Amino acid sequence: xxxxxxxxxxxxxxxxxxxxxxVLGSLGALLLLExxxxxxxxxxxxxxxxxxxxxxxMAALSAAAIGLVEKPVVxxxxxxxxxxxxxxxxxxxxxxxxxxxxxxxxLDYTLYIWHVLTHKVPLLWRFHQSHHxxxxxxxxxxxxxxxxxxxxxxxxxxxxxxxxxxxxxGLALWQTITTVEILFHHSNTRLPAGFxxxxxxxxxxxxxxxxxxxxxxxxxxxxxxxxxxxxDALHRTLRLNxxxxxxxxxxxxxxxxxxxxxxxxIALPLTASRPSWRLVDDGTPVRRPAELPNLPRxxxxx
Ligand SMILES: [Zn+2]
Numbered sequence: 550x551x552x553x554x555x556x557x558x559x560x561x562x563x564x565x566x567x568x569x570x571x572v573l574g575s576l577g578a579l580l581l582l583e584x585x586x587x588x589x590x591x592x593x594x595x596x597x598x599x600x601x602x603x604x605x606x607m608a609a610l611s612a613a614a615i616g617l618v619e620k621p622v623v624x625x626x627x628x629x630x631x632x633x634x635x636x637x638x639x640x641x642x643x644x645x646x647x648x649x650x651x652x653x654x655x656l657d658y659t660l661y662i663w664h665v666l667t668h669k670v671p672l673l674w675r676f677h678q679s680h681h682x683x684x685x686x687x688x689x690x691x692x693x694x695x696x697x698x699x700x701x702x703x704x705x706x707x708x709x710x711x712x713x714x715x716x717x718x719g720l721a722l723w724q725t726i727t728t729v730e731i732l733f734h735h736s737n738t739r740l741p742a743g744f745x746x747x748x749x750x751x752x753x754x755x756x757x758x759x760x761x762x763x764x765x766x767x768x769x770x771x772x773x774x775x776x777x778x779x780x781d782a783l784h785r786t787l788r789l790n791x792x793x794x795x796x797x798x799x800x801x802x803x804x805x806x807x808x809x810x811x812x813x814x815i816a817l818p819l820t821a822s823r824p825s826w827r828l829v830d831d832g833t834p835v836r837r838p839a840e841l842p843n844l845p846r847x848x849x850x851x
Pocket of ligand 1: 681
């Protein structure tokens with residue numbers, strides 16, 4: 550394939566209506582499945598409408614932040630990357646399908662690193678905590694991020710595109726797949742355990758990510774992957790042996806729904822002063838071995 554033709558293909562975008570249809574279609578299907586086959590019982594008695602409204606309001610602010618800060622930098626950068634052959638994957642022309650697959654895998658891997666940083670760097674955790682304090686977890690938790698986290702992640706995204714050598718098409722495919730996958734793995738959908746065990750060898754599943762949203766610190770410090778499971782397997786941070794019925798979702802220090810209104814979770818990065826992993830009046834939650842089935846860490850509990 551000549552260089553101009555190749556450039557043309559890699560500079561394409563995923564049409565907005567296709568990614569929109571995929572994302573909204575997945576959200577609709579997951580909301581339906583969550584009602585029919587919920588995975589975890591809901592902890593709060595709050596109306597679903599109110600909860601979804603709050604999470605979607607957070608999502609709208611985040612989308613605005615991405616549109617204002619990330620998009621105007623990262624998209625032109627991806628075009629430059631192809632034009633000037635910057636970054637790892639542009640050094641030598643690879644077959645287009647292989648290049649696109651590697652772009653998605655490497656963007657996913659570097660997002661794993663970013664996710665670890667959002668937990669380990671205190672300033673980043675202040676923002677990422679707004680996502681984790683949700684007392685229940687479902688498909689709308691997937692889009693509930695603090696807009697400040699989106700602003701802070703923009704330079705990371707630009708560095709990912711530049712170093713990996715991500716084309717506009719690779720970036721757009723990764724963004725669409727990532728959005729669908731985060732809706733899926735945050736969803737409160739009960740898949741047959743056998744099927745999920747199989748699926749989890751390749752991609753992140755609801756039970757796996759449920760463990761990441763536990764109030765027990767060593768459980769939250771696992772399962773950081775987004776699309777593919779291999780980054781967690783590679784770094785030995787995969788943890789599957791916690792049954793969902795044993796998990797309390799959220800952050801230990803913030804278990805009172807009155808402290809988690811829309812205004813308060815927006816202000817949380819500025820107001821948060823408690824040690825996250827300690828309950829307000831009841832010490833640090835730990836997992837007693839008796840609560841766990843007799844399974845290795847990486848075997849999925851039903
Ligand atoms: Zn997290």
